[in-house]
Amino acid sequence: MGSIKPNDVREVKWYPGRLNSDITWDQARNRTPNQISEAPLASLVDIKSLSTLLDDLTLLLGMPTALLDPQGNILQSAGWQRACTDFHRATPGACINCTESDLFLSSHLKEGEFIDYKCKNGLWDVVTPVFVGDAHLGNLYCGQFFYDDDLIDDSFFVAQAERYGYDQADYLAAIHEMPRFSREQVRRIMGLIVGLASYLSHLSLTNLQLSESRGQMETLINALPDPVWLKDTEGVFLACNQAFGRMFGAPTCEIIGRTDYDFTSAELADFFRQKDKEAIAAGTPRVNEEWLIHAESGQPIFLETIKTPMSGVSGRAVGVLGIGRDMTERKRVENNLHLMSRVFSSSGEAILITDADNRILAVNREFTKLTGYSKEEAIGQDPRMLSAGNTPPETYQEMWAALLTNDYWQGELWDRRKNGEPYPKRLSISVVRDSAGKVVNYIGTFEDITDRKAAEDKIRFLAHHDVLTGLPNRFSLYERLDQGMAFARRFEKSLAIMLIDLDHFKTINDTLGHNIGDQLLIQVARRLQQSVRESDIVARLGGDEFVVVLSGVEKAGDGVAEIASKVVTQLAAPYAIAGAELRTSPSIGICLYPDDATEISELIKCADIAMYHAKANGRSDFQFFIEAMRDEVAERVTIEHELKIALEKEQFVLHYQPQIEPGARRVVGLEALVRWQHPTRGLVFPGDFIALAEETRLIVPLGKWVLEEACRQLKYWHQAGYADLHMSVNLSPAQFHDQSLPALVRQVLAKFDLPAGQLHLEITESMAMSDPEENIIMMQALADIGVKLALDDFGTGYSSLAYLKLFPIDIIKIDRSFVKDIETDENDAAICEMTMLLAQKLGKQVVAEGVETEAQLEFVSRIGCQWIQGYLFSKPLAAAVAGNFIQGFAG
Numbered sequence: 001m002g003s004i005k006p007n008d009v010r011e012v013k014w015y016p017g018r019l020n021s022d023i024t025w026d027q028a029r030n031r032t033p034n035q036i037s038e039a040p041l042a043s044l045v046d047i048k049s050l051s052t053l054l055d056d057l058t059l060l061l062g063m064p065t066a067l068l069d070p071q072g073n074i075l076q077s078a079g080w081q082r083a084c085t086d087f088h089r090a091t092p093g094a095c096i097n098c099t100e101s102d103l104f105l106s107s108h109l110k111e112g113e114f115i116d117y118k119c120k121n122g123l124w125d126v127v128t129p130v131f132v133g134d135a136h137l138g139n140l141y142c143g144q145f146f147y148d149d150d151l152i153d154d155s156f157f158v159a160q161a162e163r164y165g166y167d168q169a170d171y172l173a174a175i176h177e178m179p180r181f182s183r184e185q186v187r188r189i190m191g192l193i194v195g196l197a198s199y200l201s202h203l204s205l206t207n208l209q210l211s212e213s214r215g216q217m218e219t220l221i222n223a224l225p226d227p228v229w230l231k232d233t234e235g236v237f238l239a240c241n242q243a244f245g246r247m248f249g250a251p252t253c254e255i256i257g258r259t260d261y262d263f264t265s266a267e268l269a270d271f272f273r274q275k276d277k278e279a280i281a282a283g284t285p286r287v288n289e290e291w292l293i294h295a296e297s298g299q300p301i302f303l304e305t306i307k308t309p310m311s312g313v314s315g316r317a318v319g320v321l322g323i324g325r326d327m328t329e330r331k332r333v334e335n336n337l338h339l340m341s342r343v344f345s346s347s348g349e350a351i352l353i354t355d356a357d358n359r360i361l362a363v364n365r366e367f368t369k370l371t372g373y374s375k376e377e378a379i380g381q382d383p384r385m386l387s388a389g390n391t392p393p394e395t396y397q398e399m400w401a402a403l404l405t406n407d408y409w410q411g412e413l414w415d416r417r418k419n420g421e422p423y424p425k426r427l428s429i430s431v432v433r434d435s436a437g438k439v440v441n442y443i444g445t446f447e448d449i450t451d452r453k454a455a456e457d458k459i460r461f462l463a464h465h466d467v468l469t470g471l472p473n474r475f476s477l478y479e480r481l482d483q484g485m486a487f488a489r490r491f492e493k494s495l496a497i498m499l500i501d502l503d504h505f506k507t508i509n510d511t512l513g514h515n516i517g518d519q520l521l522i523q524v525a526r527r528l529q530q531s532v533r534e535s536d537i538v539a540r541l542g543g544d545e546f547v548v549v550l551s552g553v554e555k556a557g558d559g560v561a562e563i564a565s566k567v568v569t570q571l572a573a574p575y576a577i578a579g580a581e582l583r584t585s586p587s588i589g590i591c592l593y594p595d596d597a598t599e600i601s602e603l604i605k606c607a608d609i610a611m612y613h614a615k616a617n618g619r620s621d622f623q624f625f626i627e628a629m630r631d632e633v634a635e636r637v638t639i640e641h642e643l644k645i646a647l648e649k650e651q652f653v654l655h656y657q658p659q660i661e662p663g664a665r666r667v668v669g670l671e672a673l674v675r676w677q678h679p680t681r682g683l684v685f686p687g688d689f690i691a692l693a694e695e696t697r698l699i700v701p702l703g704k705w706v707l708e709e710a711c712r713q714l715k716y717w718h719q720a721g722y723a724d725l726h727m728s729v730n731l732s733p734a735q736f737h738d739q740s741l742p743a744l745v746r747q748v749l750a751k752f753d754l755p756a757g758q759l760h761l762e763i764t765e766s767m768a769m770s771d772p773e774e775n776i777i778m779m780q781a782l783a784d785i786g787v788k789l790a791l792d793d794f795g796t797g798y799s800s801l802a803y804l805k806l807f808p809i810d811i812i813k814i815d816r817s818f819v820k821d822i823e824t825d826e827n828d829a830a831i832c833e834m835t836m837l838l839a840q841k842l843g844k845q846v847v848a849e850g851v852e853t854e855a856q857l858e859f860v861s862r863i864g865c866q867w868i869q870g871y872l873f874s875k876p877l878a879a880a881v882a883g884n885f886i887q888g889f890a891g
């Protein structure tokens, strides 16, 4: 050891103290500087906890101590204030110089070595390094002493005092008070300090290793895709990985220290807690299955967790380790498989699965039920075993082609059950391929379509046929007619279209019942079929309308009339139905394709017009369509239009035909008969427009006008002194069925203040019999008003006597067709007599219509007819003329 050379830090630095026994200063100086640890000491050791240790050590040693990092930053120190003295500490730059030298010195030391050196202030410091492995973590210092063999050169300290402006005396006194140690003492002290350094090295190393292994562990568990967590026995999270954090929707650092209750519903947290407790209580790993919502994805996940209880050193439970595995996909697959197997076994369709070589691998219950083959019988077989052998080979070719290109085929085949019974089936085949596109399986599903086919056939039949007669319906007729027309065009032939309507069928239906009507229609259909060739068409359009289409007709329509005549004869022959003999007759309209029309709808229209003419000409006959009829139709359209205008412009007038009581030679009443004062055609009679007005329902406003006008006129005559006169007004079917009729009658009677009994309302017999039970209600409503009801055209409408008794009618008008030939036709005379007898029996008044001759008058008077209406006395007269007639007749 040399003497102290003051002032120069560097010099001070190069004044070597003594290294520990094995190393010389020069040796230390020539070493490679220590590598500085990247891990700061403060992160490896709890520096604060060293504070007490250094304090105690300083007290014990009588020397200040300090722990510095490799850069010279003081991490912890004790006693330096005293040791350095206020003077030294107050010296700017002094410490820095010291630190620099410390750094240099210590960085060249190895673990376990120490070195002493004299500081700029002339005092000694000793330093030893702290290592972690080869890396230099920091230095432990102690110092600020003199060796006992130091010669204290006061001049050095005086110069120092001067240099730094210290009080010289004080400074020298302080210097002389500084501790003095023998080298042996310092060596021993340093043994302690080196030991402490070694302890810190080991502690740092341990902590570093611990932190490294923790880091590795974290990397490891964070790399796991499955959630992993650690809880204490209270359910507080001690650790978890990032997968777990994602599941709970929080970073791991926020989860640690908290519980399930902070992240899930209380119910779920209770469940987790319970399962944790069970695992801890069991002392062995427990597996649970849990559904929860994954916070990050928002999707429900199915988690299989293994909860392993953890024990401390003492063996006591300290917590539970949880490892979860997201089994959602597997669960979904499981569920799907379960579902598929249920679908397979409980499917209402038969299912068979084959391998790529078309050998049956599996069949379901429905397969066995449908085919009769058990699973055992079917497995291993080719599905051809099911074939009935009558499916065309093209069907199979088409099937395999579709499977090859589309992986799917659907179609209908004929198979045979095990018991030999053939049946039609609807089969769907799907091809299953592996990821390489190779066929693995064929899945066939099929059902027995016997019932469906039968239903389809039935529906097809019903769609094309009339249910009652089994004849082709309108739809089918049009289809066949279309084909027939094409055929006729090709072979230059004609078609004859006959539209057949049964005369008075409605009356038969209404009086004898629908059942009888239906029987009649069935028999008519059979007769029609028997009347023509099989190649001809017989169809029913609905109601009592039939169509017969004769094919292969020569251009001129030759032979059609003969067939039509035959049909009339056939249908007019009596029918035996329900033990009774029934009669009807047809009215037939005939047109020719292509002469009359080339469109189906137009042909039917032509036949209809012709049929209408056949009816108008007296029924039970046929009528060919002629071009002039088309004009009539056009005329009807014109009249309809003109009728509307006539109503608006009040072009109608009433004529009145007197009704006479011949014995008393007085006019008892008048019948109001409407006429149309047409602007160009003159006076038009009701026969030319009433039917059309009825069809178009214009009769309702017209009838209302007639009723009002007739009552107005009656009131006029009453006021003129003929208060006993009654007025007869005709009611059309449309008027009669209008529910507001009674109200209208009341209103009109009230308007003209007429006694109800002097208004007679005439309804035709056929109208009354069209729906007798329903009509009685309206008749009664009118009778209740007090008006009198007359049954017009009696004898023409097939009255049922039973109903006649029930009708609340007062008057019967014998139709003029019976009166006309009363003198010559015994039948007519008999009908008139019978009507009279019946009326007397029922207490009804009788009016004879159409009395034109004295003889007729004499006859009807003789049989007891009270009132007479006819040209013999007067034609219908305009109001003024009728007034004169009343006056003149009475006179």
Ligand SMILES: Nc1nc2c(ncn2[C@@H]2O[C@H](COP(=O)(O)O[C@H]3[C@@H](O)[C@H](n4cnc5c(=O)[nH]c(N)nc54)O[C@@H]3COP(=O)(O)O)[C@@H](O)[C@H]2O)c(=O)[nH]1
Pocket: 657, 671, 672, 673, 674, 685, 686, 687, 690, 703, 706, 730, 731, 732, 792, 793, 813, 816, 849, 850, 851, 852, 869, 870, 871, 872, 876
């Ligand atoms: N709903 C309504 N129908 C009405 C109305 N006015 C008339 N009619 C109906 O028109 C039918 C024809 O009437 P019309 O041409 O006026 O003929 C009537 C008489 O002129 C005719 N008649 C009377 N006596 C004779 C006769 O001796 N010989 C002969 N050839 N004809 C005669 O009879 C018709 C009256 O018959 P009826 O009504 O049955 O008493 C007519 O039948 C009415 O139905 C109307 O306003 N509304």
